[in-house]
Amino acid sequence: xxxxxxxxxxxxxxxxxGELERRLSETWETPRGIWGALTTVDHKIxxxxxxxxxxxxxxxxxxxxLAMRLQLAQPEARFIGPDRYNQIFTMHGSTMMFLFAVPVxxxxxxxxxxxxxxxRNIAFPRLNAFSYWIFLAGGLLLWIAFxxxxxxxxxxxxxxxxSGPQFGAGKRADIWAQMITFTELxxxxxAVEIVVTVFKQRAPGMSLDRxxxxxWAMLVTSFLIIMAMPAIMFASSSLILDRLVGTHFFNPAEGxxxxxxxxxxxxxxxxxxxxxxxxxxxxxxSIVSTFARRPLFGYLPLxxxxxxxxxxxxxxxxxxxxxxxxxxxxxxFFTASSMTIAIPAGVQIFxxxxxxxxxxxxxxTPFLFVIGFIVTFVIGxxxxxxxxxxxxxxxxxxxxxxxxxxxYVLIGGAVFPLLGAIYYWFPKMTGHMxxxxxxxxxxxxxxxxxxxxxxxxxxxxxxxxPRRIYTYQPEMPWAGMNLFVSASALVLASGFFIFxxxxxxxxxxxxxxxxxxxGASTLEWATSSPPACFNFARIPVVxxxxxxxxxxxxxxxxxxxxxxxxxxxxxSLVEAQAEARESSPRNSIWPLLSAIATTIMLIWSIFSxxxxxxxxxxxxxxxxxxxxxxQVPEDES
Amino acid sequence: xxxxLNAQAEPALHLKYLIVGTVVLCAIIWIMVMIVLAWSLLRxxxxxxxxxxxxxxxxxRVVLSAAAATVFVITGLTIAxxxxxxxxxxPESAPVTIKVRAQQWWWQFIYDEPDPAKAFQTANELxxxxxxxxxxxxxxxxxxxxxxxxxxxxKRDLIPGRRNVLILRADRPGIYRxxxxxxxxxxxxHMALFVIAEDNASFxxxxxxxxxxxxxxxxxxxxxxxxxxxAKPCAACHSIRGTEASGTTGPDLTHIASRQTxxxxxxxxxxxxxxxxxxxxxxxxxxxxxPMVPLSSNELxxxxxxMDSLR
Numbered sequence: 031x032x033x034x035x036x037x038x039x040x041x042x043x044x045x046x047x048g049e050l051e052r053r054l055s056e057t058w059e060t061p062r063g064i065w066g067a068l069t070t071v072d073h074k075i076x077x078x079x080x081x082x083x084x085x086x087x088x089x090x091x092x093x094x095x096l097a098m099r100l101q102l103a104q105p106e107a108r109f110i111g112p113d114r115y116n117q118i119f120t121m122h123g124s125t126m127m128f129l130f131a132v133p134v135x136x137x138x139x140x141x142x143x144x145x146x147x148x149x150r151n152i153a154f155p156r157l158n159a160f161s162y163w164i165f166l167a168g169g170l171l172l173w174i175a176f177x178x179x180x181x182x183x184x185x186x187x188x189x190x191x192x193s194g195p196q197f198g199a200g201k202r203a204d205i206w207a208q209m210i211t212f213t214e215l216x217x218x219x220x221a222v223e224i225v226v227t228v229f230k231q232r233a234p235g236m237s238l239d240r241x242x243x244x245x246w247a248m249l250v251t252s253f254l255i256i257m258a259m260p261a262i263m264f265a266s267s268s269l270i271l272d273r274l275v276g277t278h279f280f281n282p283a284e285g286x287x288x289x290x291x292x293x294x295x296x297x298x299x300x301x302x303x304x305x306x307x308x309x310x311x312x313x314x315x316s317i318v319s320t321f322a323r324r325p326l327f328g329y330l331p332l333x334x335x336x337x338x339x340x341x342x343x344x345x346x347x348x349x350x351x352x353x354x355x356x357x358x359x360x361x362x363f364f365t366a367s368s369m370t371i372a373i374p375a376g377v378q379i380f381x382x383x384x385x386x387x388x389x390x391x392x393x394x395t396p397f398l399f400v401i402g403f404i405v406t407f408v409i410g411x412x413x414x415x416x417x418x419x420x421x422x423x424x425x426x427x428x429x430x431x432x433x434x435x436x437x438y439v440l441i442g443g444a445v446f447p448l449l450g451a452i453y454y455w456f457p458k459m460t461g462h463m464x465x466x467x468x469x470x471x472x473x474x475x476x477x478x479x480x481x482x483x484x485x486x487x488x489x490x491x492x493x494x495x496p497r498r499i500y501t502y503q504p505e506m507p508w509a510g511m512n513l514f515v516s517a518s519a520l521v522l523a524s525g526f527f528i529f530x531x532x533x534x535x536x537x538x539x540x541x542x543x544x545x546x547x548x549g550a551s552t553l554e555w556a557t558s559s560p561p562a563c564f565n566f567a568r569i570p571v572v573x574x575x576x577x578x579x580x581x582x583x584x585x586x587x588x589x590x591x592x593x594x595x596x597x598x599x600x601x602s603l604v605e606a607q608a609e610a611r612e613s614s615p616r617n618s619i620w621p622l623l624s625a626i627a628t629t630i631m632l633i634w635s636i637f638s639x640x641x642x643x644x645x646x647x648x649x650x651x652x653x654x655x656x657x658x659x660x661q662v663p664e665d666e667s
Numbered sequence: 668x669x670x671x672l673n674a675q676a677e678p679a680l681h682l683k684y685l686i687v688g689t690v691v692l693c694a695i696i697w698i699m700v701m702i703v704l705a706w707s708l709l710r711x712x713x714x715x716x717x718x719x720x721x722x723x724x725x726x727x728r729v730v731l732s733a734a735a736a737t738v739f740v741i742t743g744l745t746i747a748x749x750x751x752x753x754x755x756x757x758p759e760s761a762p763v764t765i766k767v768r769a770q771q772w773w774w775q776f777i778y779d780e781p782d783p784a785k786a787f788q789t790a791n792e793l794x795x796x797x798x799x800x801x802x803x804x805x806x807x808x809x810x811x812x813x814x815x816x817x818x819x820x821x822k823r824d825l826i827p828g829r830r831n832v833l834i835l836r837a838d839r840p841g842i843y844r845x846x847x848x849x850x851x852x853x854x855x856x857h858m859a860l861f862v863i864a865e866d867n868a869s870f871x872x873x874x875x876x877x878x879x880x881x882x883x884x885x886x887x888x889x890x891x892x893x894x895x896x897x898a899k900p901c902a903a904c905h906s907i908r909g910t911e912a913s914g915t916t917g918p919d920l921t922h923i924a925s926r927q928t929x930x931x932x933x934x935x936x937x938x939x940x941x942x943x944x945x946x947x948x949x950x951x952x953x954x955x956x957x958p959m960v961p962l963s964s965n966e967l968x969x970x971x972x973x974m975d976s977l978r
Contacts, residue, residue, distance in 0.1 A: 112853045112953055185850050191827055192810040192852055282828020288811065289826065327726055353813060353848075354824045355805075355831035358752065365748055369741045376737040377730070379700065384726040387707035401708070408700050412693035415741070419748035421755065422689060424821025425671045425682050428813060428848040492686070494669035494817045496848045499856035503933075506669065 051567050053593040058150065058564040060617060069617040071155035072563055076162050077141025078459060083162075084134035087169055089530070091125035094118050096523055103516035105504040115500035116183035117202075121176050123186030124206065127302065128213045129169045131444060135309035136220040136255075138451060139248040141459065143224055145554035146242050148233025148572065150565045150598045151614045153226035154219075156621045156656065161219035163625030168212025171633060175205045182206030185498065187299070188269070190280035190291045195273045204273055204636040210266040211632055214259050221252035221259075228252075231598060232606040233553065234588050235572040240606075242552045243319075243332055247312025250336045254301050254308070254343060262298035265291060275639050289354060296347035304343040306440060308336055310447035311378060314400050317450050318382050320550040321397035322389025325576050328381035335374035335381075342371045352423040361420045368418030375411050379404065394548070395469030399450030402477045406442025410435060413488070428498075431491025437484045449476070449529065456533070457547045461559045462540030468532040475525030482518035486511050551576035556585055569599055572606070620656035627652045669844040671817045676838045678755050678820040685751040689744060696740070755820065761802035761834055765793065769805070769812035769825040769847065772854035772955060773918055773931040778874065787877045787908075790918030791931050794863045796870040797840050805831040810852060816845030816862050824849055837864030844932070853954030859932025873925075876978075880909030881921045884976040892973025895966045900958070907977065917957065924978045930955070942971045 060070040070076065097118055101110040110118065144152045152158050175181045182202045184193040193203040228249045232241070241249075268279040269291070278284035280291050319326045326332065348356065348364035382404065391397060413435040417423045426432060449472075456464050495508050502508055546555035555578055557566050568587035574580035588608060591597045596614040601607060631645025674683040766777035777788045795801050805814055807825040814833060815822035823833040837843065847858035865873065884890050893910070896902060902912035908921045923929070926936050930952055934940040946967055948957040962970065 112856065116853065184852075189811055189850070192850070197810055197852065286828075288828055327723070328730060331730070353822050354826060355829065361752075362749060366745050369745050372741055373734065373737050377734050380730040380733045383700075383703050383707055384730055386704070387710065388722055388726060391708055401704070404704055405701065408697050412697060415744060416686075416689050416693065419685070419689070419744065419751070421682055421685055421748060421751035421821060424755075424823070425686060425817060427822060428815075428850075492671045494671065494844075494846070496815070496846055496855075498850040501856050 047567065050593065051562065051564075054564040054567060055562065057593060057596055058562075060563060066617070068622050069159075069619045071151070071159050071615055071617055071621075073140050073144050073152040073155060073158060074459075074561060074563075074565075076155075076158050077137050077139075080137030080140055080162050080165070081134060083166060083169070084130050084137055085530075087125050087129040088134070089526075090173065091122050091130055092523060092526060094122040094125070096519060098122065099516040099519040101500060102502075103513050105502050105506065105509050105512075107501060110500065112500045113183065114179075116185075116498075117176065117179075117181040119498055120182045120185050120206070121172070124172065124182065124209065125169075126440075127186055127306075128209065129165075129172070131306040131440065132213070132217055132302065133165055134448060135251065135306055135444075136217060136224075138309060138313070138448070138455075139224050139251075140220060142455065142554060143227055143245055143248050144231070145458075145557065145561060145565055146245050146552055147228060147231060147236060148553045148556075148566060148570050149227065149231040150569075150596070152223050153231060154223045156615050156618055157219050158223055159618075160621035160625050161216040161223075163622050164212055164219075164628060165216035167625060167629040167632075168209045168216065171205060171212065171629075172209045175202075180205065187295060188291075189295075190269065190272075190288055191282075193269065194280055195276070196281075198273070201636055204270060207266040207269045207273075208632050208636055210262060212629075214263050214266075215628070217255050218259050221255035224248050224252040225256070229603055230600050232601050233570050233572050234599065234601055234606060234608040236553075236601075236606045238604055238606075239329070240572055240575045240577075242312075243315035243326065243329070243336075244309070244312035244552075246333050246336055247308045247315070250340045251305050251308045254305050254340050257344070258298045258301035258305070261294045265294035265298070268294075270635070274635070289351070292351050292354065293347070296350040297344070300347040300350065301340075301343040303436075303439065304339055306444045308339065310403075310444040311336065313447040313451040313454075314382065314403060316550070316552065317396045317400050317447070317454050318385050319576075320454070320548050321392045321394060321400070322385050323392065323549070324385060324389035325551070325579070326381065327384040327388065328377075329575065331377050332381050335377045339371060339374045342367060342374070346371065346418075349418055349423070352420045353427050365418055365420050369415055372411060372415050379408065379411075394453075395464070395466060395473060396450040396454035396548075398470065398473045399446045399453065402473065403442060403446040403450070406438055406446065406477075406480065410438030410442050414439060426491050428496055429491035430487040430495045430497060433497055434484045434487035434491060437480075437487075441480055441484070446477075449473075452529075452533070454548065455554075456536065457540075457543030458554055458559050458561070460537050460540070461543050462536050462538075463543050463547060464536040464540055465532050468528055468535075472525050472528040472532060475521055475528060477525075479518055479520075479522030479525050483515055483522050486515050486518075490515075546578065551579040553577060618656065620652055624649065624652035624656055669817055669846060673818050675818040675841060675843060676820065676836050678834070678836065679818055681751055681754040682821055685747060688747070692740070692744075755834065761800040763796070763799055764802045764804060765795070766804045766806065767793075767814060767825065768808050769814070769851075769858075770808040771810065771852055772847070772858040772952075774814075774858070774860045775808075775918065778877070785878055787874075787921070788919045789877060789922070790926070791859070791928065792861050792863055792926050794865060794870060794873050795835065795837060796867050797837055797864045799836060801835045803833045803835050805833060811849050812847045812851050812858070813849035814845065814860075815848040816843050816860070818843045819845075819862060822848045835862070837862065840864050840866060842927075846932075854952055857931055857933050857952050857955075859928075861927065861932065876925065877922055881907045881977055883909075884973055886972060886976065888969050888972040889976040890973075892966075892969035892971065892976075895962070895970050896973055899960050899962070899966075901960065901970075904957070920974070920977060922977055924975050938971050938975050941974050942967055945970060 060066045060072050101107050180202055182205055184198055184203055188206055191197055228245055271277040272279050278286040280286045280288055282288055315326055346364055346368040349368040453464050453469055490508055490511055543559045545558050553570055556570055571586040571588050597611045598614050599608050600610040600612045602609050627648035631641055634641030634645050674680040766779060768775040774791050776793050780786045805823055805825040807827045812825045813822050819835055819837055823831050841864055843862040845860045884893055902914060904914035904917035906913045906919045929936050929944055933952055947959055948955055949959055
């Protein structure tokens with residue numbers, strides 16, 4: 031390693047652009063073919079794979095939703111019996127939360143953060159590969175179990191004692207708990223990678239107050255993951271222990287506590303909502319700024335809102351438990367703290383509106399999704415204020431009102447921005463534009479279909495329809511509206527269908543994009559579309575918050591990285607001054623082998639506690655392979 | 668009937684006011700945000716160029732006022748919420764106490780008395796005197812359930828290992844439907860209950876009837892049905908006071924014919940429905956804990972006649 035002086039040497043000064051790129055390609059390239067696919071540590075390849083996998087789970091989860099709507103379209107329908115229905119709604123929730131929403135947001139971070147901060151790869155690239163494989167294994171475990179009719183059937187929240195050994199017979203709840211462990215591992219790994227990438231690998235000059243808001247959002251989200259995950263890790267491990275070796279964490283007959291589960295679950299589960307929502311906020315900020323053609327209004331308030339949302343997220347989990355009979359003082363505190371979170375949310379909305387007010391908006395598809403986001407998310411936020419009130423909640427808790435509320439927050443607040451983000455960054459990822467016509471169609475169908483599907487659920491909830499029922503009697507006044515909702519779900523689904531058609535079509539034959547098709551301001555648009563394996567031939571030096579707008583002609587570049595081995599710049603935390611050159615790992619099969627070994631242990635341990643003992647041996651071997659010291663070419667300086 | 672908006676008692680009415688008021692206020696806020704959004708999107712395009720520092724400052728002031736307004740509204744809603752919580756009934760003042768034990772997937776209501784001979788229990792139908800605060804002691808026999816009769820008051824969970832209290836009152840006589848609100852397994856969908864509010868005289872008459880032991884049937888078919896009931900596994904799960912049947916896993920059937928529905932609100936309590944239920948409970952309510960007991964059609968008719976005699 032060398033310091034600043036090393037960078038000033040400008041080792042590649044004498045190379046022309048073509049020669050430089052050829053040499054960098056040789057060093058950074060992922061080999062073609064299956065071996066390359068299994069060993070790659072390129073954050074772009076892994077990120078893209080991660081995003082695609084998460085969207086496949088979105089399709090699967092969406093099909094389950096349609097199956098539920100089919101069953102609920104009429105009273106006393108007999109398409110799906112209670113056993114299968116309970117599996118289906120559990121799978122829908124678990125898939126959407128653990129296999130789609132959180133992973134897809136992290137995957138967007140894996141792909142975009144290194145590009146947006148101007149570095150050549152994510153920190154800990156092998157861990158990144160490992161985290162994808164382990165996520166894939168967890169998802170497959172759950173879905174294979176579903177195919178075998180042994181999927182969990184106790185809800186994505188898996189409340190004890192229903193999920194405990196006395197009532198949850200078979201291996202269903204164990205499979206759920208282990209799937210959680212897989213996603214915990216994966217999510218934690220990615221969170222650590224993103225924190226380190228943002229803190230230590232930013233391009234020279236990208237001080238903390240010049241970080242793009244999406245990167246801020248991913249950073250804050252990563253801290254949320256790191257702090258929230260231990261609660262669910264403890265919870266799912268305790269559940270497995272209760273079920274497998276007969277401990278009594280949650281068994282009141284033996285001194286355990288049923289509510290302990292809920293506290294642990296929601297201490298994780300509420301921040302989880304913001305783990306999904308905050309990256310979406312970052313996407314909205316990127317899109318708003320680009321399409322309003324104006325720097326964001328209120329950069330500092332927006333960052334403060336992200337941070338305060340994250341802090342508050344840990345102080346309001348009890349609002350999921352307002353009807354379990356907690357002391358009133360506690361309930362009052364959590365009412366107040368839950369309502370407080372509306373303040374940073376409001377500040378964000380106001381800042382975006384101000385940006386639009388002063389901008390000259392271009393109504394391209396990504397921007398349409400952002401408008402759809404504001405319209406629907408404000409409704410979700412306001413109903414969130416409603417359910418934060420204890421007396422209000424005692425009437426609507428566990429009814430379709432809540433189903434409506436959180437779909438407004440999760441689809442309106444996170445999926446709309448995500449779809450906008452896909453339209454926005456698709457050209458960067460593939461080099462092709464998506465269709466503007468199909469995009470408008472997809473947006474219209476999704477936006478209208480979504481509101482027709484979920485708005486009536488507010489009313490159904492007030493009319494007394496509980497959640498998680500597989501059928502209802504004809505005497506209940508819900509049939510007409512349920513039929514309407516089910517029909518509307520088809521409109522929503524057709525919008526998604528068009529979206530996926532557009533993705534597949536555009537990936538092959540969309541119009542060529544060019545480096546910066548939207549005229550955006552952040553660093554990822556400074557490199558070619560799709561980016562070369564080394565991201566940037568020369569690392570840009572950042573001198574402003576919107577570098578591509580303030581220096582439209584040519585970015586200043588840092589030089590001095592070697593081309594014959596994988597090197598990137600390590601920069602200081604606050605000012606992002608270049609501090610050192612660091613080598614980045616090469617491709618390796620060991621992350622995959624470690625993931626396979628971990629998978630074997632985790633699945634085996636559903637059946638025998640001894641798996642933890644014997645199963646750790648292959649993991650140890652794989653880790654030794656992973657970390658085996660390798661000869662690194664010496665630095666000649 | 669089972670609706671938050673169909674409030675039939677004071678607590679539910681307070682909740683309804685809170686809910687309607689909050690919804691209206693939030694709708695107004697949403698419309699205001701939408702107007703600003705539409706306005707900023709439709710605003711005549713100005714010439715591009717540097718953002719004027721003057722505009723920037725003005726927007727700053729507007730955003731700040733909007734944030735202040737948010738704080739103001741949030742504070743107001745929080746206070747309204749605390750106020751509404753205070754109106755939900757005071758446990759210490761309730762003169763009547765009834766124990767509610769929720770089970771997979773039915774409701775057990777235990778009317779305890781200091782004199783155990785006067786205590787009785789019933790299933791899925793909670794009779795209460797009108798205009799009186801009732802103290803419900805909520806317990807769960809197996810998993811978490813939630814007691815919810817929206818026309819009367821908000822819900823409250825029943826949790827294994829804990830005892831929750833809910834104050835219930837009905838201001839008008841009537842039948843109010845409720846339903847388990849916390850997911851409790853296979854037949855969560857079919858776990859309804861009815862609160863039957865009557866004037867004091869009818870309630871006392873009903874309670875006196877319930878306290879009495881089961882009538883001995885006089886009709887020949889019913890007599891035969893009683894014998895079948897005692898000989899088959901029925902008696903292992905169900906109690907009929909005044910007979911040797913003393914099972915505790917299923918609902919007490921001492922006065923089953925006085926109930927309006929069976930199977931936790933699934934079916935009207937008619938002889939035909941009873942026969943269908945006894946003949947094949949697993950098709951009507953898959954997964955429930957009542958096994959299918961093989962009976963000849965004769966035995967089935969006799970048992971139904973016996974059940975029908977238990978008024």
